[in-house]
Amino acid sequence: MKILAISDQIVERLYSTSVKETYPDIDVIISCGDLPYEYLEFLVSLYNIPLIYVPGNHDPAYNTHDPRARAHGCENIDQHSMLLKGLFFAGLGGSVQYQLGTPNQYTQFGMYLRVYNMLPGLLWNRIRFQRGLDVLLTHSPPFGIHDDDDPAHEGLKAINFFMRVMRPRYLLHGHTIFYRQNLQDHVTEFNGTKIINIYPFRVMSLE
Numbered sequence: 001m002k003i004l005a006i007s008d009q010i011v012e013r014l015y016s017t018s019v020k021e022t023y024p025d026i027d028v029i030i031s032c033g034d035l036p037y038e039y040l041e042f043l044v045s046l047y048n049i050p051l052i053y054v055p056g057n058h059d060p061a062y063n064t065h066d067p068r069a070r071a072h073g074c075e076n077i078d079q080h081s082m083l084l085k086g087l088f089f090a091g092l093g094g095s096v097q098y099q100l101g102t103p104n105q106y107t108q109f110g111m112y113l114r115v116y117n118m119l120p121g122l123l124w125n126r127i128r129f130q131r132g133l134d135v136l137l138t139h140s141p142p143f144g145i146h147d148d149d150d151p152a153h154e155g156l157k158a159i160n161f162f163m164r165v166m167r168p169r170y171l172l173h174g175h176t177i178f179y180r181q182n183l184q185d186h187v188t189e190f191n192g193t194k195i196i197n198i199y200p201f202r203v204m205s206l207e
């Protein structure tokens with residue numbers, strides 16, 4: 001499966017009618033959050049393929065009754081899982097809490113509760129289909145992996161726990177920029193999971 005993964009920053013060469021010529025043969029578009037919904041809707045209408053996303057810490061609270069609080073033609077998989085083109089995806093949006101009362105920000109404990117709510121369904125999928133989770137889609141990075149030391153970009157410990165329990169083959173996230181490119185790569189292996197920072201976008205193949 002060839003995917004276009006995007007996050008956090010509009011890329012002008014993607015926000016163009018020639019994007020399909022530049023990046024052809026895309027099967028699925030994935031957004032890791034903090035992008036205008038108009039940007040997502042442009043891409044999904046141009047490619048006419050599935051687009052799945054999770055919200056970032058700057059996105060509005062999801063509301064199916066408010067057209068401004070969802071991306072039309074796209075699938076929000078925050079705290080949900082789905083089978084798409086032969087791969088199992090699950091989503092976990094949001095970041096660590098650094099401003100009280102802001103949507104899509106959670107304490108470390110609060111994110112653990114969100115993960116616990118997801119586990120029964122994911123474990124049932126494992127029993128039912130005899131296979132595990134292929135791709136975990138998050139906005140925040142895990143704690144201590146691709147994160148930073150400022151309050152807004154600290155990683156989430158619940159994601160580390162999630163990886164240990166469900167062992168996804170891939171974890172795709174945004175939220176953090178690599179200022180120290182010489183010290184840290186955008187791909188890290190953890191307990192059998194390949195963690196990929198896709199900020200601001202990457203084109204890749206998932207087997």
